[in-house]
Amino acid sequence: MPTEPTQSILFLHPFLDDLKAKGCAPETMAHRLGVNQSELDDPSTLIPANTVYGFLRWSTEWSGEKTLCSQLGMRMAQGEWMPFLPLLAGGLTVWQFFLRFSSSARDQGGSAIYRMEADGQVALWKLTRPSSASSNAEYADATAVGFFVGVLKGALGEMYDKSELLVVTSDKTLIADEVLPTTSVLDGAKGTVLRFPSLWLEATLKAVDPRPNSPAVRLPDVGLVDLVERTRRVVQRNIAVVDFDLTDVAQSLGMPVWKLQSELRATGTSVSEIRNEVRKKIAIESIGTTDIDIAQFASSLGYTSSSNFARAFRKWTGLSPSQFRRGRVT
Structure with a gap:
């Protein structure tokens, strides 16, 4: 494709x-x-x-x-x-x-x-x-x-x-x-x-002055922009989409699937690992500071069920989401 x-x-x-x-x-x-x-x-x-x-x-x-x-x-x-x-x-x-x-x-x-x-x-x-x-x-x-x-x-x-x-x-x-x-x-x-x-x-171009208070920015060298970080941003923007898969990530980055896979593999990671890292970071930083229902929170991270989210969360922290939210083991 x-x-x-x-x-x-x-x-x-x-x-x-x-x-x-x-x-x-x-x-x-x-x-x-x-x-x-x-x-x-x-x-x-x-x-x-x-x-x-x-x-x-x-x-x-x-x-x-x-x-x-x-x-x-x-x-x-x-x-x-x-x-x-x-x-x-x-x-x-x-x-x-x-x-x-x-x-x-x-x-x-x-x-x-x-x-x-x-x-x-x-x-x-x-x-x-x-x-x-x-x-x-x-x-x-x-x-x-x-x-x-x-x-x-x-x-x-x-x-x-x-x-x-x-x-x-x-x-x-x-x-x-x-x-x-x-x-x-x-x-x-x-x-x-x-x-x-x-x-x-x-004809020779005349000097063009920037508008007042313009920031000093330049186009990035696309080849040097960190691919892992670009992938992380795409995944995070679409973290609630259950079926946002490897192909979707590759298309968002304008890359063939095989190239994305091989270049991420060379850095020791993958789209699935990056997605897991994003979910973990959001969950640990946010679940203790919000009263949102656990099932709704799980859905916001792209999990198809609260039980799947609970298993992942326990693996990350050793606690269930409810226990972590309360700040103690029951």
Whole structure:
């Protein structure tokens, strides 16, 4: 079974900030993404690409602004996308920027592939997505259009001529007029193509200043993010789901099952052992501080019966859940 690409939650930070400014509660956004609220600001939090696309659609619908994605994409090119500010610091040509952006994107979960084609007087900047991408990817495409048009505008300054730029994207109605007029946008297949004069590739990017009080964050090296910790987070988020199995964990991490198994085995653990550790930690830390019914508590940890939970708890502590709660052996 092919696995779904993932993205760092940092790709969504401009959206999270915008929605928060408009009154959307962080816990609501975390719920929509299936993460804990504390993970919203953690660069190592990886989200399945289709979940990201669904969140972009939900953000658009929640805000009531159909062109929200392209507008935020433009603002990201103006300093509201912290991980890529080093590339927007000035000094790079458009050509160098696109090449470095392509390389960076390739290392971030495989949700998009970028390719530059320059043939004579015409340059084509192409964005393609895997066949597994949902139809909601059109909202990510609109974000990309806003971002790259913003980069070109910033680099060219007064030399920028919108009539020389043509964009083919998934849904032209998602592109705001201030990004590109409708006469410069065509509907096409999944993905995006920017067509512009190849001379633009020689333009030099001007320095983009970060917005005030922006945190210093950068995209994680996905290959170096601790796999055991990433697995633990996925398991903990879904601990109440009885049938959330190895395959589900692997898909959430964007990895083949065999690779997840082998890499965890190399560290001396497994998904089942991690699940047991998560259950143990939650149970020992929480059961003595809550009056929740034992059967209900067991269900919240994904146990099918309170007796199964009681056996596990006695193995961990030498006491039954009730005895532990009372703080003495009866």
